[in-house]
Amino acid sequence: MPVQKVLVVGGGITGSVLSVALAQRGVEVELVEISPRWFGVGHGITLQGNALKALRTVGVLDRVLERAVPFDVLRLLQADGRLIAELPTPHTGGPDLPSTAGALRSDLQDALCDAVLAHGVTVRLGLSVDRMDQSLDHVDVTFTDGTTGRYDLMVGADGINSRMRPLIGIDTLPTPVGMSIFRVVAQRPPEMVCHEVYYxxxxxxxxxxxxxxxxxxxxxxxxxxxxxxxxPRAPLALMRERGAGYGGLWGRIVAALPEDTAVDYRWIEAVLVDEPWYRGRAVVVGDAAHACPPLIAQGAAMCMEDAVLLAELVCGEEPLQKALEHFMARRSPRVRMVLENSLRLAEWEIHPGTPGADPARIMSETLDSLTAAA
Structure with missing residues (x-):
């Protein structure tokens, strides 16, 4: 086995799935998370079938689906709530899994945290990596609390604003896409059974x-x-003001929100490391290597696929460098396709009426192509 001891930096979805996948293969895993509290952040999350497949691989799918809501269609609506079309969504995780499930991020992260601990991973909160030194056969790390460690591999899974990217020598930075997102969690009306989008x-x-x-x-x-x-505390009044003109169920949901509702507001950014995501025995994965606008709902799935495949390859029989080369060869084209198509959709959203724009075709082609194994 090329690796026996791995440091994972970042305890979110990517780092948690990776930690479990490595521990399942007998690797000694240490996970460090900069936050002093380990919990799911954000609001809701859309998990496509290939994300559900990854969760099944690390043994947490049943736990997640106990609270999540599976569905197999996407409804497109006019701004007043009238139906435009109802589209079946491809089963990117295989025919035996739902095509999509909606979940609370906190429910997902709770399931992953419990799995990480159950698999004997050493978890250290409130710190990150300060510096590292590599040799041919190990990585020496100094943490932000002054402690040190030696590992066969260090993995940066610390998100779009990754500190590990520049630390290992990758200078790619995220760039604004030109759109932003308001997000809230609200009471679910009984008639809501799937994802619906208003145009x-x-x-x-x-x-x-x-x-x-x-x-x-x-x-x-x-x-x-x-x-x-x-x-995480944008004004609810602003979201209501900016969303005035959307009726139907969306309008009713937002109008009924309590005045103390937490409204998360973010500029949407994208990043793609064009060069290899690794330097020697250090690699970045997930949003630290690639992050896209949420227009195809594949961000979490791409991250989880990274984690499952990396664990599989670095625990195989190949030397580590060959394993990392094969990891890039398999991940790079798939991730690039998702990111480029997501950016194309964002461009069409920002500039409606663009000649040749066909969002439904791009979304369908992207998801159809993802039914193939990662």
Whole structure:
């Protein structure tokens, strides 16, 4: 086995799935997370079939589906709530799994945290990596609390604003896409059974998805507003003002939100490391290597696929460098296709009426292509 001891930096979805997948193969895993508290952040999350497949691989799918809401169609609506079309969504994880499930991020992360601990992973909170030195056969790491460690492999899974990217010598930075998103968790109306998206309103689009028996995730895609608004407590009044003009169930959900509702507001950014994601015995994966606009709902799936495949390859019989080369050969084309198509969709949202724009075709072709094994 090329690796026996691995450091995973970042305890979110990517790092957690990777830690479990490595531990399942007998690797000694140490996971460090910069936050002093380990929990799911954000609001709702859409898990396509290939994400569900990865969760099954690490043994947490049944736990997640106990609270998540599976569905197999996407409904497109006019701004007033009238139905445009109902589209079946491809089963990217195989015919035996739902095509999609909506979940609370906290439910997903709770399941992953429990799995990480159950597999004997050493978890250290409130610290990260300060510096590292590599040799041919190991990585020496100094942590932000002054402690040190030696590992066969270090994996940066610390998100789009990764500190591990520059630390290992990759200078790629995220760039704004030109759109932003308001997000809230709300009471789920009984009639909501799948993801629905509203087009033709005053902003790029609005939508919602069921994420538990009694909760839903609602969002509004807008232009980039004042950067000072970015954060987890944007004004609800502003979301209502910007979303005025969207009716139907979306309008009713937002109108009924309590005044103290937490509104998360973010500029949407993208990043893609064009060169190999590794330097020697250090590699970045997930959003640290690639992050795309959420227009095809494949961000989490791409991250989980990275984690499962990396664990499989570095625990195989090949030398580590060959394993990392094969990892890049398999991941790079797939990730690039998803990111480029997501950016194309974003461009069409920002500039409606673009000649040749066909969002339904791009979404369908992308998801169809992902039914092939990662």
């Amino acid at each position: 033709g309103g005053p902003r790029f689009k609005a939508g919602y998805s069921p994420i538990s028996a009694d909760r839903c995730y609602a969002y509004l895609l807008d232009e980039n507003l004042d950067a000072a608004l970015i954060g």
